Amino acid sequence: FSQTLLHTVFPPELRFASVKLLNKIFNWFSSYCYFDITEIDGVNTNELYNAVQLYLSSSASITGTRLSLTRALNSTSFTFGLSNNDCIIDTFNGVTAWWEHFVTQRQSQTFSWRPLPDEKRGFTLKIEKKNKKMILSSYLDFIMDKANEIRRKNQDRLLYTNSRGGSLDSRGNPWESVPFKHPSTFDTLAMDPVKKLELMADLKDFADGQLFYQKTGRAWKRGYLLYGPPGTGKSSMIAAMANYLGYDIYDLELTEVNTNSELRKLLMKTTSKSIIVIEDIDCSITLNNRKKSGARSGGHYDSSPTDLMRIGSISPMGEEHGANSITLSGLLNFTDGLWSCCGSERIFVFTTNHIEKLDPALLRCGRMDMHIFMSFCSYQALLILFKNYLGFEKHELEAELMKEFESVIDKAQMTPADISEVLIKNRRDKHKAVLELLGALKSRAMKNSMIVVQDVEEQEKRALEMTTTEEEEEEEENCNDALLETCSSKQEKMN
Numbered sequence: 001f002s003q004t005l006l007h008t009v010f011p012p013e014l015r016f017a018s019v020k021l022l023n024k025i026f027n028w029f030s031s032y033c034y035f036d037i038t039e040i041d042g043v044n045t046n047e048l049y050n051a052v053q054l055y056l057s058s059s060a061s062i063t064g065t066r067l068s069l070t071r072a073l074n075s076t077s078f079t080f081g082l083s084n085n086d087c088i089i090d091t092f093n094g095v096t097a098w099w100e101h102f103v104t105q106r107q108s109q110t111f112s113w114r115p116l117p118d119e120k121r122g123f124t125l126k127i128e129k130k131n132k133k134m135i136l137s138s139y140l141d142f143i144m145d146k147a148n149e150i151r152r153k154n155q156d157r158l159l160y161t162n163s164r165g166g167s168l169d170s171r172g173n174p175w176e177s178v179p180f181k182h183p184s185t186f187d188t189l190a191m192d193p194v195k196k197l198e199l200m201a202d203l204k205d206f207a208d209g210q211l212f213y214q215k216t217g218r219a220w221k222r223g224y225l226l227y228g229p230p231g232t233g234k235s236s237m238i239a240a241m242a243n244y245l246g247y248d249i250y251d252l253e254l255t256e257v258n259t260n261s262e263l264r265k266l267l268m269k270t271t272s273k274s275i276i277v278i279e280d281i282d283c284s285i286t287l288n289n290r291k292k293s294g295a296r297s298g299g300h301y302d303s304s305p306t307d308l309m310r311i312g313s314i315s316p317m318g319e320e321h322g323a324n325s326i327t328l329s330g331l332l333n334f335t336d337g338l339w340s341c342c343g344s345e346r347i348f349v350f351t352t353n354h355i356e357k358l359d360p361a362l363l364r365c366g367r368m369d370m371h372i373f374m375s376f377c378s379y380q381a382l383l384i385l386f387k388n389y390l391g392f393e394k395h396e397l398e399a400e401l402m403k404e405f406e407s408v409i410d411k412a413q414m415t416p417a418d419i420s421e422v423l424i425k426n427r428r429d430k431h432k433a434v435l436e437l438l439g440a441l442k443s444r445a446m447k448n449s450m451i452v453v454q455d456v457e458e459q460e461k462r463a464l465e466m467t468t469t470e471e472e473e474e475e476e477e478n479c480n481d482a483l484l485e486t487c488s489s490k491q492e493k494m495n
């Protein structure tokens with residue numbers, strides 16, 4: 001009876017208005033404000049919801065006893081989230097934020113092209129009113145960045161290749177990808193520790209350098225040239241770089257690229273936070289010198305006879321045919337020109353066994369910012385290999401033995417690949433491995449010194465031959481001079 005009376009006295013409109021008023025009064029006096037972040041905003045997925053979920057999953061202070069666990073496709077780890085009505089307290093720059101996860105049943109299915117889930121999920125963020133400005137300006141951005149970082153860390157890195165040539169897949173992508181699981185890291189890489197630290201610091205500066213690159217007006221990219229004999233760890237270094245920064249790798253096979261425009265298309269389809277690799281650049285293609293390039297767009301054609309042939313083979317579509325019509329200019333534009341700036345945070349790595357064969361234009365700063373020489377195994381690198389392959393620290397080995405290694409390692413000129421092969425073969429018997437390696441190093445050093453002696457002897461022989469021929473020539477010249485003199489004196493007398 002009272003309910004009916006109440007309903008008649010207070011019609012729904014009046015009740016709604018009074019509830020609204022009460023809410024307003026409550027909000028007026030409350031020192032908190034609330035934000036709802038729903039999973040689906042209209043019909044679009046709310047990116048902020050996913051970011052908050054991921055960000056909170058990394059927080060250790062979850063109070064609830066029931067957590068939801070997920071493992072995304074291509075992910076290497078589990079993430080957990082809050083269940084219904086669980087609460088979590090987070091602090092940012094000394095400011096407290098209360099997060100609550102809510103899950104409610106969706107009332108009625110409204111018409112949409114995309115079926116919506118039955119549950120409506122979201123987060124409620126409660127903060128003090130005085131912190132509202134700071135939270136909205138920086139906290140949410142911080143959450144987005146952090147979530148992206150976690151996502152990248154959890155996800156498998158990918159190795160892309162353009163081995164399909166210029167053909168595209170169903171989504172118009174010229175790259176094919178496979179999960180990248182190379183175990184090489186800077187810890188396993190045997191090289192001079194000082195050089196290694198220098199490179200790691202350079203990479204870190206690059207990854208954190210968005211503001212710096214913006215301030216200086218430079219494209220956010222960096223080039224490294226790795227050079228040295230085969231088996232010194234150039235490819236392993238690239239894998240270590242990718243694992244260190246959490247970047248994807250694009251392994252660009254230049255022999256599969258026919259034209260400069262194809263090269264540009266490939267570059268446009270690369271993502272940021274990636275390493276673009278061209279291995280063995282001196283062998284992959286004969287790049288024509290830029291100075292000879294013709295005036296066509298970006299110097300597509302050279303004036304060399306081969307290029308005239310190429311120009312002759314342009315199809316009615318305007319595309320050039322034939323292998324290797326990609327030029328050095330095209331490659332330079334790819335790494336340094338306007339096109340290099342589409343996308344950001346990218347590293348270019350070129351490797352070669354013969355740096356002297358490369359065009360100086362490719363080596364200048366800005367294109368290849370750092371030239372890293374991967375040398376034969378040094379003593380410091382050997383210690384790293386001992387630790388990684390045999391589990392030996394420096395102090396665990398006999399001092400005499402280590403001295404022998406130190407004296408012979410530089411003369412032997414063995415690559416880390418050669419040395420690791422000896423260590424792998426004998427890894428069950430560590431002491432045998434060490435002794436066998438010492439033997440191998442000594443015999444290689446002896447061989448090298450014999451070659452040096454032979455070289456010196458040959459050089460001396462050649463020098464001797466040169467001097468004898470020079471002496472003979474001098475004698476001949478002297479004879480000629482003497483003859484000339486006698487002739488001239490005879491002529492004078494006759495005169």
Ligand SMILES: Nc1ncnc2c1ncn2[C@@H]1O[C@H](COP(=O)(O)OP(=O)(O)OP(=O)(O)O)[C@@H](O)[C@H]1O
Pocket residue numbers: 188189190191228229230231232233234235236237353374415416417418420
């Ligand atoms: N510096 C190194 N540290 C650790 N392992 C190395 C190193 N260098 C080579 N290796 C080992 O030798 C193998 C071959 O090395 P890698 O392919 O990196 O050499 P590379 O310099 O790229 O040779 P190439 O010039 O022939 O391509 C690797 O599997 C790795 O295990």
Ligand SMILES: [Mg+2]
Pocket residue numbers: 234235236279351
């Ligand atoms: Mg290699």
